[in-house]
Amino acid sequence: MASPAISFQNVSKVFPGVRALDDVSFTIEHGEVHALLGENGAGKSTLLNILHGVYAQYEGSVLIEDIRVSFASPSQAIQAGVAKVHQEINLVPELTVAQNIAMGHEPRKHGLIDYPKMHQDTGAILTKMGCHFSPSAQVKTLSTGEMQMIGIAKALYHNASIISFDEPTTALTNKETEHLFQIIRELKQKGITIIYVSHKLDEIFLIADRATILRDGRLIGTYRIADINKEQLIRSMVGRDVSSYAVRLAPACVQEEELLRVENLRASVFDDISFSLHKGEILGFAGLVGSGRTDIMRAIFGADPIHSGKLYLHGKIAHIRRPEQALAHGIGLLPENRKSQGFVRLMNNADNMGLASLKRFTKWLLINHRKKRENCLHYMDEMGLTPRNPDYLVSDLSGGNQQKVVLAKWLSTGADILIFDEPTKGIDVGAKAEIYRLMESLVAQGKGIIMVSSELPEIIGMSDRVIVMHEGRIAAVLPRAELNEEIILKYAMGE
Numbered sequence: 001m002a003s004p005a006i007s008f009q010n011v012s013k014v015f016p017g018v019r020a021l022d023d024v025s026f027t028i029e030h031g032e033v034h035a036l037l038g039e040n041g042a043g044k045s046t047l048l049n050i051l052h053g054v055y056a057q058y059e060g061s062v063l064i065e066d067i068r069v070s071f072a073s074p075s076q077a078i079q080a081g082v083a084k085v086h087q088e089i090n091l092v093p094e095l096t097v098a099q100n101i102a103m104g105h106e107p108r109k110h111g112l113i114d115y116p117k118m119h120q121d122t123g124a125i126l127t128k129m130g131c132h133f134s135p136s137a138q139v140k141t142l143s144t145g146e147m148q149m150i151g152i153a154k155a156l157y158h159n160a161s162i163i164s165f166d167e168p169t170t171a172l173t174n175k176e177t178e179h180l181f182q183i184i185r186e187l188k189q190k191g192i193t194i195i196y197v198s199h200k201l202d203e204i205f206l207i208a209d210r211a212t213i214l215r216d217g218r219l220i221g222t223y224r225i226a227d228i229n230k231e232q233l234i235r236s237m238v239g240r241d242v243s244s245y246a247v248r249l250a251p252a253c254v255q256e257e258e259l260l261r262v263e264n265l266r267a268s269v270f271d272d273i274s275f276s277l278h279k280g281e282i283l284g285f286a287g288l289v290g291s292g293r294t295d296i297m298r299a300i301f302g303a304d305p306i307h308s309g310k311l312y313l314h315g316k317i318a319h320i321r322r323p324e325q326a327l328a329h330g331i332g333l334l335p336e337n338r339k340s341q342g343f344v345r346l347m348n349n350a351d352n353m354g355l356a357s358l359k360r361f362t363k364w365l366l367i368n369h370r371k372k373r374e375n376c377l378h379y380m381d382e383m384g385l386t387p388r389n390p391d392y393l394v395s396d397l398s399g400g401n402q403q404k405v406v407l408a409k410w411l412s413t414g415a416d417i418l419i420f421d422e423p424t425k426g427i428d429v430g431a432k433a434e435i436y437r438l439m440e441s442l443v444a445q446g447k448g449i450i451m452v453s454s455e456l457p458e459i460i461g462m463s464d465r466v467i468v469m470h471e472g473r474i475a476a477v478l479p480r481a482e483l484n485e486e487i488i489l490k491y492a493m494g495e
Ligand SMILES: Nc1ncnc2c1ncn2[C@@H]1O[C@H](COP(=O)(O)OP(=O)(O)OP(=O)(O)O)[C@@H](O)[C@H]1O
Pocket: 015, 016, 018, 019, 020, 038, 039, 040, 041, 042, 043, 044, 045, 046, 047, 386, 387, 395, 396, 397, 398, 399, 400, 401, 426, 428
């Protein structure tokens, strides 16, 4: 029998206070798409980081083609043909596509970079991948999906035999996702081994051959996708049954009173936006990626300027030009791009959560640290945040748990208008259900929630009303009773 492409043998990794991986052993075959699944903090990214040489210190061994490897850095891994395409794409926006793909390994002629060859080589890869942008385009002019393609092109440029993807589709449109899957299937046909991490289980059933499940750093098992269904997969990940989660369990509680009214809001990317949000309402914002939803939310929050339009809060006109003013008016925004806008990396959990509500924790200019910690523990329990430690640095949390910290930060302010931009992006199934229940309890307390989401099941399952955007304008306002995928997509595509 041929040796496996990768074999993890008794791999353990300990961070201060956390055993991120505990004696994990499994193998990945040549040319398979192997999914790596588990809840937030289960250890998926840590395992990939070990494979790619981000962490050189760990117990156990990693074998590639039966040979023990231990890369000292990601660039060493790439040279050995082990590449990664990660969600946070490390590209230099000012450089061209070709420069980014070839970086560090540019073709040379008489000691100088051979630009014509570099463009030819990288162009050939892009053409094969079905990408329609030029190798001489500046990276900053590309869409997120196109940037993702550069990550893959880079792997191919280095003749990678193993490519890992860590939540690659979170920022992609449906079309870009389809294109990505098409490419992954082609890579697989070439015999390239793929490791695929995602919280979107539907994707797993579309492209994976097998799935390995981790829970709390331990291996639960490896399953053939053909032999397992979604419920079984979820049960192994979470350790219990999670009932269909994107549904309202509590009764609707929309009240007459208007919390927020927007009239004729206009900026460069959207036009003529008018709508209102009621007390106790979950108002969904659907639309394709790039339809202006995030821009509108940032404008309401005072993070981006508007050309014209009016904003009313509790019936009174309000002038919000900066986020601090929005905050003072009781508006909280959970941004789509949490990593750059949501938290301070080198601050601990308790401080991050208290960041937007310092007033509550300050008396006579003194910060009441005990109260801040209590607030932190309260939300840690409410959202199942792990590890349950207020002193943990947010930069050391898993992606999904970082997200919960940002959410807790806004909830701590007691804001009564909450804008959630893609609230469950990167969040595991169990935590998703917890966030939906939290949203229900917030509206039951009389708060209003605007939820921007690209996940149609969540828009349909959770919203009292849905606004569908198309190219910067409101294409439709749909009541709950009329919601279904076809009608939302129809308006979102501008039909
Ligand atoms: N650099 C670090 N320092 C300290 N602890 C860390 C570090 N990186 C990860 N951890 C911890 O190790 C555990 C596993 O984290 P990891 O990022 O691997 O989870 P994950 O499965 O990728 O989760 P997610 O789905 O949320 O991305 C978590 O408890 C996390 O807080």
